[in-house]
Amino acid sequence: MPRTATRDKPTTKPKFRRILCGTPNAANQLAALRQQFRTDSEVVSAKQKKATQAVFRAALTPVQVVERICTDVQKKGLPAVLHYTEQFDKVKLTADTIRVDPAEMAAAHAAADPEMLDTIRRIKMNIMSFQSGLLHSDAVMTVSGSHELQVRYRALKRIGVCVPGGAAAYPSTILMTVCPAQTAGVEEIALVMPPTPTGANNPDLLAVCHELGIKEVYRIGGAQAVAALAYGVEGVPRVQMIVGPGNQFVALAKRHVFGHVGIDCIAGPSEIVVVGDASSQPDYVAIDLIAQAEHSPGVSVLVTWHEPLLDEVTEALGRLLKTQPRGELARESLERYGALVLARDKDEAAKIVEEFAPEHLHIQTRDPEAFAEKIDSVGAVFLGPFTPVAIGDYAAGPSHVLPTGTTARFASGLTANDFLRRTSILSFTKNGLKEIAEDVVFMANKEGLAGHACSVNMRISDSSHVTPRPPKKAEKQKVAAGK
Structure with missing residues (x-):
């Protein structure tokens, strides 16, 4: 999930794309919108695009950028990681400074706000309580005097966790990745964050790492961090699996190294589809679209069969964007990647959602449970007006690491079971x-x-x-x- 810096509140009137199903161009518009949900589409900010052009002196696609970075790290090791860190993050690191000293994490923890630590502990309990209830256990089938068949589960020994840190600090991602891994019994967790004030240099993040018992934190991010974890470089031993969200470059890098290591899912730029009807509260719908768009870029789409809701949500978006600190970023993202879709009926709306296979689906209709039954391909579903995506992002219990780019057609969100290897034993x-x-x-x-x-x-x-x-x-x- 890529991030950019906060800008001033929007001053221009937003222009949101509308798609009216049944009109001559609707099918093409929906196809173009679906393309934005794909992992290999270009969902990057102007700042990120400019940075890659400056580094490679060419207008490369995100896939090409990732291939170059990962190949360089695989061939050259740590020098390539340090080179790309200096190029993209403007920080010069060495083999001695790439890893965060555990004493620095302990000091950050000692100085941390007690209220923050109490909050972290409560959320940790929520996550681990939920995840422990999901854990698979060994199974045995015995036929006396003949044979015994077993399925045995063992935790991975070493995993890598990617934590975004481009513009905001995300302690929630540490919780949503580390807690499921610890629930499964993973012994070694290597965590990577960019060397930024909102990444590995952030005292709150380091305090959370210490609170969770993480001793291995590296000041690297982006595709070069994914490659370092996958291939192993000087000072960063290779891992068995890489998990965690990130921008499109991180998501594509995870896809690139899959096979050398396991991955959780393609967790790239954030997505939401909100489904509404005549019972929907326009302000709730609007703020949920804004909440994902403020990741910048993020794909935010409303699907409804109640035509008046389009105007009501448009008005609410224009009004609420002015009140948000990241309103300008959200507006740009909504105009570029968002849409308000009018389906002809409830069944057509369900078909559209199924084809999008979104990361988040928030159903704000009169009977959300009934509509949810129509949808198979989705990362996480949020039912009703009082279940905003934010509670899943931060505190409820299921991990917020979810499949994006239409990969929810075959992939699922991260759970403790993803850190278990399954082995058949026959006798x-x-x-x-x-x-x-x-x-x-x-x-x-x-x-x-x-x-x-x-x-x-x-x-x-x-x-x-x-x-x-x-x-x-x-x-x-x-x-x-x-x-």
Whole structure:
């Protein structure tokens, strides 16, 4: 989720795109709007685009920028990370200064506002209470005298967390990534934040890291940080998985390194679709659109079948934008990436939402539960007028790390289970092997894999009496029984 600096409140009258379904150009307009939800579309701020052009001396697409950065880090290691950090963040780091000293985090914690720490502790409890209830546990199916089948879960040992820090400090992202990982039992968590006053140089963020027991924090951000975590560089050991939101460059970098490491999902520029009807409160709808647009860029869309709501929300947007500190940024984002869509009926509205597969879906209708049942592809759903997305962003319990760029068609938001590896464990007796051998041999011969068939036949025809070692689970049970 890219961020830019706060600007003055808007002074010009905003111009919001309207799409009226059923009109001749509506299909093309909806297709163009859907394209903005795609990960490989260009959802970057003018400032970010200017910065990449200055560094590479060419007008590269975000995908091309990420490919260059990640390739350089993979080939050159830490020098490439330091180079891009200096180019983009205007901070010159060394191998000795890239990592935050744990003593600095402890000092930040000691000086932190007690109210902030109390808030962090309450939110931590909310998140971990919810996440612990989701955790998978080992499963066993035993057929006496024949075989035992198990599914075993083990936590990843080392993961990387990306925390944005371009214009605002986000302690919420630390909570929403670290707490699920700790719930799963991850031992090593390496956290990366840009070397900015709203990133790794922010005392509040360092205090939160200390509160959560994080000892490994690096002053790097962007695609170069993702590559450093994925490939490993001097002073930054590689991780098994990278999680966390970010701007389009971070999201694309995670996609680029997938395969070298696991990732949670493509969590890029923020998105919201608000669905409204005649019962919707226009001011609520407007402020929810603004709340995502102020990430700048962010995609904010209203879908309704109640035509008067378009004018009501437009008026509310113009009025409320003037009251917001980031109003100008939000206005620019709404004008460039937002839309007010009038569907012909409720079913068409549901079809439009399903095709967008948005990160956030806020349903502010008379019967939000019924409309939610029509939607499968979405990161998180917020029902009713008193469930703003902000509660999910900050405190409720589910992680705010959610799929963007239409990837909610197949991906889901981050949970503690994403940090678990699942392993099948099989244990057969000779009698059990004999019972299943015919089917195994048939399939092996059908596929022309004689060695597979032989590996079974050799065992069932062996007349020796080999006593297999009992499964570990049985051993543990015996030990426990003997205590």
